[in-house]
Amino acid sequence: MVAMPDHPSPPRPVITRKDVARLAGVSTAVVSYVVNGGPKNVAPATQAKVRQAIAALGYRPNVAARALKKGSSRLLGMVVPKIGNPFFASLAEEVEQAAEERGFAMLLADSRDSLSVEQSHLRNFVDRQVDGVFLCSVLSNPDVGELEQRGIRTVLLNFSEDARAIDAIGPEFTRSSRQAVEHLGSHGHTEIALIVGIPTGNTLDRREIGWRQALQAMGQLDGRVYRCSFDRQGGYEAGQQLLASSPRPGAVFISSDQQAIGFLRAIHEAGLRIPEDVAVMSFDGSEEAEYCWPPLSTVRQPVREMAEAGVKAIIGPGRNTPPQSLVFDCELVLRRSCGCTAAHDAGQGVK
Known part of the structure; x- marks a missing residue:
């Protein structure tokens, strides 16, 4: 057992601006100018003396008081x-x-x-x-x-x-999403599904609006939608649902890179290949999309x-x-997951 002292140690004294000024041999106003970077200039030699005094005393400005004053x-x-x-x-x-x-x-x-x-x-x-x-x-x-x-x-x-x-x-969610889906269509896919996060309000996700606009432009009235949480687990579960559907869509647009990472796992577990069996395009442009396998084609936010x-x-x-x-505006970054050639692996962008 450690013996406790009979009397607690006295609290350390509070170091004030006056203490710094006294040690540096300057006025409190000069200390203030050095600490706050102005409003008046202080000679370099004087600044050095003040900073040495601050370091020696361990002075720290009272941020709360300064905030209240200013x-x-x-x-x-x-x-x-x-x-x-x-x-x-x-x-x-x-x-x-x-x-x-x-x-x-x-x-x-x-x-x-x-x-x-x-x-x-x-x-x-x-x-x-x-x-x-x-x-x-x-x-x-x-x-x-x-x-x-x-x-x-x-x-x-x-x-x-x-x-x-x-x-x-x-x-710009809508047009960027439409461009991403249209790019999937340029690879010859006629059925492009959507994996999208569950909305918290009554408004439709703009990425879903862009997806629907692209399908209409391609002559498709509707497509399959899989709604899930905005995370890897949600994308994984949506991927399992998509795999259980028949016929299986040949391409999918996913509303976030995180969901897409989970989706990739579901596809790999099923022994399928991306993009040969299912082409993928996601949204966000995070580093995670660049370093997964295959690298994700994605809509990169600025x-x-x-x-x-x-x-x-x-x-x-x-x-x-x-x-x-x-x-x-966002940037379309083309990599392997959508079916582009290896030349796009470095992350070639399309405005």
Whole structure:
């Protein structure tokens, strides 16, 4: 047994800006200029003395107090439905990097595809007085009323095509999906099925709309639809359902790379080949699509451009403009899974 001291150790003294100024031989204002990078310039030699004093004393600025004084927490919040999804992980990474370049930190929250968890995260962001929120919601039309009432600018990410009362940024789903399905048709497939995530609202997924438009243009009135969760397990189960159907479709368009990875497993387990037995085209353009086997032909979303636009809308020039919807074109990346030649394996893109 470890003996406990009779008296607890006294708390460490709080190091203040005055302590730093006294050790460096400067005023507290100069310390503030060095810590905050302005607004006045400080001579390099003086800066060095202040930073040496900060290091020696272990001084850390009171971020909360500084935020209260300046009216800005320099914090941004982001909610994604599943951080384990490579697409949302990549999007969050790009948003965080764009925010960091502007001196902002980001709080990332995972709603786990739950509306109640999503709302709880948003309330937490309000309590923490973040300067803005990026929301990849489980709903097509989420309620952000409390954020608006508190003056917290909100950007919906991975949303597009419909005008909204708040900033919405995302890919052009419909035309991109139609082009992907038409490309499958160019390989001679006359029946192209759809594997698509189960919608959380009453709106039809834009990828499904694009698929239907492509079928109509090809002279087909309808096609088979397999609805499942937006993950690998969902794609795997949808693949098993497709394999049990007769006759089996010769091609399939899948609404996410994650679902497509699960679908590939179902096909491999059945001893079938891709694209010889079933050609595949998916949506998202994640790294996962490039490194599976065979490499997936996919619709690549411009993740970096969308993230940059979202950050600018909150802490850039766009923060003082009316909300707007920005729609970004996607890129068709052709690889082996759709039936293209090996020349496409490096990921040749088609705008």
